[in-house]
Amino acid sequence: MSVGAPKIPVVVAEVIEVNALIKRFRFVRRDGLAMPVFSGGAHVVVEMDDHGTRRMNPYSLMSAPGDTSGYEISVRRDEAGRGGSLYMHNHVRAGMEMVLSQPVNLFPLDARAKKHLLIAGGIGITPFVAQMAQLEAMGGRFELHYSVRSPALGAYVDHLRGRYGARVHVYHDAFDEKIDLANLLKTQPLGTHVYVCGPKGMIAWVHATARAMGWPDRAVHSEEFLAPPVGLAFDVSLAASGKTITVQPNQSLLEAIEAAGVDAPYLCRGGACGQCETDVLRCEGHIEHNDHWLSDDQKASHTKIMPCVSRFRGAGLVLDR
Amino acid sequence: MTKTEFEPAIPSRPVYGVLHPAVGSAHLFVADGEGAGAVCDALTSAPALKAAAHVIYIPGANGSDHTGALQALGVAQFHRAPSFAAALPRLTKVLADAHMGMQIYAAGTEGLMAQVAAAAQAAGLPYEAVQMEHRGSLARRVQCVHCKGVTENVTLDPFQCSHCGLTLFVRDHFSRRLAAFQGVCIDAEDPGQIPASVERFK
Numbered sequence A: 001m002s003v004g005a006p007k008i009p010v011v012v013a014e015v016i017e018v019n020a021l022i023k024r025f026r027f028v029r030r031d032g033l034a035m036p037v038f039s040g041g042a043h044v045v046v047e048m049d050d051h052g053t054r055r056m057n058p059y060s061l062m063s064a065p066g067d068t069s070g071y072e073i074s075v076r077r078d079e080a081g082r083g084g085s086l087y088m089h090n091h092v093r094a095g096m097e098m099v100l101s102q103p104v105n106l107f108p109l110d111a112r113a114k115k116h117l118l119i120a121g122g123i124g125i126t127p128f129v130a131q132m133a134q135l136e137a138m139g140g141r142f143e144l145h146y147s148v149r150s151p152a153l154g155a156y157v158d159h160l161r162g163r164y165g166a167r168v169h170v171y172h173d174a175f176d177e178k179i180d181l182a183n184l185l186k187t188q189p190l191g192t193h194v195y196v197c198g199p200k201g202m203i204a205w206v207h208a209t210a211r212a213m214g215w216p217d218r219a220v221h222s223e224e225f226l227a228p229p230v231g232l233a234f235d236v237s238l239a240a241s242g243k244t245i246t247v248q249p250n251q252s253l254l255e256a257i258e259a260a261g262v263d264a265p266y267l268c269r270g271g272a273c274g275q276c277e278t279d280v281l282r283c284e285g286h287i288e289h290n291d292h293w294l295s296d297d298q299k300a301s302h303t304k305i306m307p308c309v310s311r312f313r314g315a316g317l318v319l320d321r
Numbered sequence B: 001m002t003k004t005e006f007e008p009a010i011p012s013r014p015v016y017g018v019l020h021p022a023v024g025s026a027h028l029f030v031a032d033g034e035g036a037g038a039v040c041d042a043l044t045s046a047p048a049l050k051a052a053a054h055v056i057y058i059p060g061a062n063g064s065d066h067t068g069a070l071q072a073l074g075v076a077q078f079h080r081a082p083s084f085a086a087a088l089p090r091l092t093k094v095l096a097d098a099h100m101g102m103q104i105y106a107a108g109t110e111g112l113m114a115q116v117a118a119a120a121q122a123a124g125l126p127y128e129a130v131q132m133e134h135r136g137s138l139a140r141r142v143q144c145v146h147c148k149g150v151t152e153n154v155t156l157d158p159f160q161c162s163h164c165g166l167t168l169f170v171r172d173h174f175s176r177r178l179a180a181f182q183g184v185c186i187d188a189e190d191p192g193q194i195p196a197s198v199e200r201f202k
C-alpha cells in the first residue's frame, strides 16, 4: 500500500532505444484522464508482472512536469540486477498495459535557491531533464554538469545542448574528462544549491567536497535509489498479522510481506524516504541495514528495519506488521 | 557577558549556540552590543580567519559599545553602523557579491540575529547556514499582529504597541520571516483589564 491516491492505469505508448544501454518508455493513461502534474525530481513506481514475480521499481520522471498527456522514464539495463530493468528492456512493448503509482518527489528543487547547480552521472540525468524543463519555464538560473562514459553512451546530450546551449557541460570518461568539482563549487554565487544524481561514489564525492569547502549541508541535495540487494533466504514472523513468511534470496522483505497478502506502507522502495519504517519486536541475529534512512544509533539498536532494502541473518526476527 | 541559557519553550522559539570558526573561503560576522564578545572569542580561538574576516558591528541599544575591542582584532574589514537598518545595504551587497563557501556568523540580540538570518535566506542560503550566539540584552523585536508594526527593544510585558497603541502580550511565538516575536492584544476580550507590566526581557 502506497500512501495517497489510487494507482494510474497506463498503456505503453512508445519504447525508444536511446543507446546500447538505455531505453525510454512513454506511458499514457488507459482511462482517458489527464496525468497528475508533478514537480521535477519526482519518480513513479512501475509495477511489473515478471512471469509471476511482482516487481515494483522506482524510476524518475523525465517528461516535462506540466505535460499531462503522458509520462516518460528512462531505464538503464542492469545485467547484474534482480531483473526489473531486464524485464523493462526485454519484455515491455508498445501497447502493453501497466500500472504506475502516483508521482512522489523526494528530490525537489529548492525554490529559494538563487541558482541551481545540477551534477549528473550516467542514467542519473533523468530527474534533471524534468527539472531543467521546469527551471526553464520559471526563468530559474541553472547549469548542468553531466558525466558520461563515452559519446555513444551520452544519453540526451544532443537534445539538452540544443535546448539549453552553454548551460550544459558534458564530460567523457573515455577522454579522461572529469568535473573540476572543487573549482566549480568555489566559484558559485552565494545562494546556489547543488543537486547530484548518479553512482554512489559520485554522490559521496559531491557531499564530501561541498562540506570541506564550507557549503551548508542543506544546500546539497542528492538522490540515490538503492536496488534491494540479493542475499540469503530468511524467515520473519509478522506479529500483527500472525504470519510467518520466508524471504527468498532475490526478493526484498517488503516484497515478501506483500506476497503474503499483508498491507505494508512504502513510497520509494529504495531505502530513501522512510515510509516503510517498521518496528522490530524481537531480533535474534543480525539485521543487514541497507537504507539511507535510519540513524547509526537506530541501526545499532536493532529496533527498526526498512523492509524495502534491508535483510536479516539469524535465528529469529519478529516485526510489528 | 557570556552565553545566555534559555528556558525550554515552544518549538518556534529559536535556540542559539556558540560561534564555532568553520571552514570557509570568507567569514562574515554581524554583531550588536555584547555580541562583540562572541566575535572576539571566535576570532581569538582561530586567528587565521582574521585575514578573510569582515565584521559589521552595531553598538547596543542599551549603550554597550565594544568597537575598540573589535578594531583591535585586526580583521580584513571592519565596519561600524549606528543601526541594523543602516547596516543592511552593506550586508545585502556583501551577500550579493559573495561566493558559496562564505561562512556567516551573527551574535548579540535575538532581533539582530534573526534579521541577519532573514537577509541570508533572502540571498538563497538555508536558515541553518547562519551560526548564532546570543549575548547581552534579551530585549525583543516584536510585531503587533493587529497593525503589523514592529517595535524594537521591547523589555516590558505587556507593552504598548508603538504604532497603534494597543497593549500587547509578548508571545514566544517567533517568525523567522519577520525576524520578530508576535505581540497580541492582552485585553481584547475584557477591554481595560490590563495586568501590570513587568520587565521580562532585560
Ligand code: FES
Binding pocket: A265, A266, A267, A268, A269, A270, A271, A272, A273, A274, A275, A276, A277, A291, A293, A306, A307, A308, A309
Ligand atoms: S519505502 Fe522508502 S525507505 Fe522503504
